[in-house]
Amino acid sequence: MQSQQSELTQRKNLINTLYEQIYLLKHGKFGASSERYVDEHPQGRLFDEADLSTETQAEIEAADESITIPEHQRKKRGRKPLPKDLPRLEVIHDLADGDKQCACGCQLTCIGDERTEQLEIIPAKMQVLVHVQKKYACKGCEETIKTADKPKQPIPKSIAAPGLLAHVLTQKYQYHLPLYRQEMMFQGIGVDIPRATLSLWVIRCSELLQPLVNLLEDEILSYDIAYADESTVQVLKEPDKPAQSKSYMWCFGGGPPDRFSVVYHYHPSRTHQKAIDFFEGYRGYLHCDGYQAYDKVKKENSEDITLVGCWYHARRKFVEAEKVSKKPGLAKYIIKEIQHLAKVEKAIQAEQLKPEAAKRYRIEKALPTIKKIKLKLDDHHDKVSSQSKLGQAMTYTLNQWPKLLTYLDDGRLEISNNRMERAIKPFAVGRKNWLFANSVAGAKAGAIIYSLIETCKAHSINPYDWLRHALTELPSCETVAQFEGLLPFNFKDQKK
Structure with a gap:
């Protein structure tokens, strides 16, 4: 009987593990990619990593304790003004001469104007820089010739000016535009630059x-x-x-x-x-x-x-565990506790606390929450299958525990x-x-x-x-x- 029970337990753990993997694969392909926590299944799912009977809704709600952030006047949202450093081109709209006559017979006088701004774009265009080096000679002795220097170029003897090179680099590495697409774009404006040349420039x-x-x-x-x-x-x-x-x-x-x-x-x-x-x-x-x-x-x-x-790295593992759980449990509790730690950091930033003050604030506001997390993990670690997502999240967090505490030692350090x-x-x-x-x-x-x-x-x-x-x-x-x-x-x- 004991052997059969052990085999059944192993099979149950394997089924749960496979279910979790299938669910996460489907969620990764079809679900939202945001890590924002949403309690999307209050009614539960078929499988769960463990029945944590000691977990109560009161504990979960207590984990969501608020942190006071200084009051501020909320600004009315509206359209942002267009950047002042952009060049302005005025397009004048005037009345026709015949419309400048009043019905009473008097001539209308301009008393002002109404201004509205629109964004316009000028498509990229190439221009050729022609470097003209002046040459001078002595007509007296007819021996001395001097030529004005040309600035040293990033790539000697290349047709690429610094601006073009900067454009190619930012298009590829800032805006993720592969070189073959840049080659096509240059062809579209009448310039043929093979991708092999672009690659060499890079x-x-x-x-x-x-x-x-x-x-x-x-x-x-x-x-x-x-x-x-x-x-x-x-x-x-x-x-x-x-x-x-x-x-x-x-x-x-x-x-x-x-x-x-x-x-x-x-x-x-x-x-x-x-x-x-x-x-x-x-x-x-x-x-x-x-x-x-x-x-x-x-x-x-x-x-x-x-x-x-990194507390947020640990949090992600509990988010994965929560996604495959059938009801609010330990995973949700830990997530909410870590959210509380994040609120502490937000308050520190809002107050613009100096490092020593930030350290004291963390000890006061964050350390009690961290102790609660540790107690909960220690209490349930042996009750959860190590193969389950929750078990993996707990093991990872406990193994990282000394490192997770380090940010409390110095107010300059970050929680993640x-x-x-x-x-x-x-x-x-x-x-x-x-x-x-x-x-x-x-x-x-x-x-x-x-x-x-x-x-x-x-x-x-x-x-x-x-x-x-x-x-x-x-x-x-x-x-x-x-x-x-x-x-x-x-x-x-x-x-x-």
């Missing part, structure tokens, strides 16, 4: 921009708070690897708040060596998810690195790794458009350009404006100070 520009990425790396490692994440990329022509295999794009961030930098690194595998090499000698906090590579980073760096876990996930998201979106990198050189070039574009965005700098400026000035740079002056956050200061 690689040459990346080589020119590489020193700036090196400086961004120095900025990240100079500060005691850093971030890390990674994503996959397919490279067709990679030595000793089949075309369908996956490589990885690592994303690191950090630096002082006013010099925050983002750096991408291509690597042929997800092995931890890339992260270890990057953070060699680093001392400070590292925001990350639960990937074991970051534990290796900490171990290899003589424990000088303190890992900061969302900052780096936002930085790597454009790469994931772009990958859906261009699908793969053709070569290792192309993947490395993409890493360099993504690094600079995302750093621009972190400082509200227009990537095209910055790239055009940088590609114009870089050929003449010789000293470290000149290169540093071209970094995005310094460009922001120059514009002021």
Whole structure:
């Protein structure tokens, strides 16, 4: 009997696990992609990971305790005014001469006008820059000839001016437009630029921009708070690897708040060596998810690195578990408790608390909630199948627990790794458009350009404006100070 009961339990767990996988696959294909929590099945579903009889509705409602956010005057929503820096072209609408006569016989006098604004667009067009270098000669001795210098170009002997190169780079890496589509667009305006040429331009520009990425790396490692994440990329022509295999794009961030930098690194595998090499000698906090590579980073760096876990990453696992549960239970309870932690962070931001004040506020408002989560997980961990989504979520959270507590130690730290996930998201979106990198050189070039574009965005700098400026000035740079002056956050200061 005991053997039969054990076999039935195993089969039940397997059925539940398979059901969860099927439901999540269907939800991923046909459901909403937003992570916003919605209680979409109050009546329950057929299967559940466990019958948590100790869970009560009162506990769930208590988890939704409110956090007071300072009052503010809500502004009336309306149409935003059009940017003042856009050029204005006035289109005058006047009465016909015959309509300027009043019925009484007097001539009408203009007393003012009514103005409305519309947005108009001028389609992209090419123009040819003709560099004219004046030549001078001495008519006396007829020996001296001088020719005016032409500015050094980003790509010597190329037809591409800095503005065109910046356009190609931003179209591909900011707006995710593959080179073959850009080739078609150029043909549409009467210019034939083969994609092979465009690809060569991208690689040459990346080589020119590489020193700036090196400086961004120095900025990240100079500060005691850093971030890390990674994503996959397919490279067709990679030595000793089949075309369908996956490589990885690592994303690191950090630096002082006013010099925050983002750096991408291509690597042929997800092995931890890339992260270890990057953070060699680093001392400070590292925001990350639960990937074991970051534990290796900490171990290899003589424990000088303190890992900061991501509460929102843990939350996602409970959201998945809640999606396949038949009734409100532990998953919903944990989700609501983590939402409470998020409200604490929102209040800190609204009050613009300094680091020490933020730390005290977290200890007062967030720590009691965290203790409740820990008690609940400890109480139910052994009652739930480790193969179920809920069991996996609980195991992940408990394994990450010391890291999840770290953000309480310093008011500068963040509750999640969302900052780096936002930085790597454009790469994931772009990958859906261009699908793969053709070569290792192309993947490395993409890493360099993504690094600079995302750093621009972190400082509200227009990537095209910055790239055009940088590609114009870089050929003449010789000293470290000149290169540093071209970094995005310094460009922001120059514009002021």
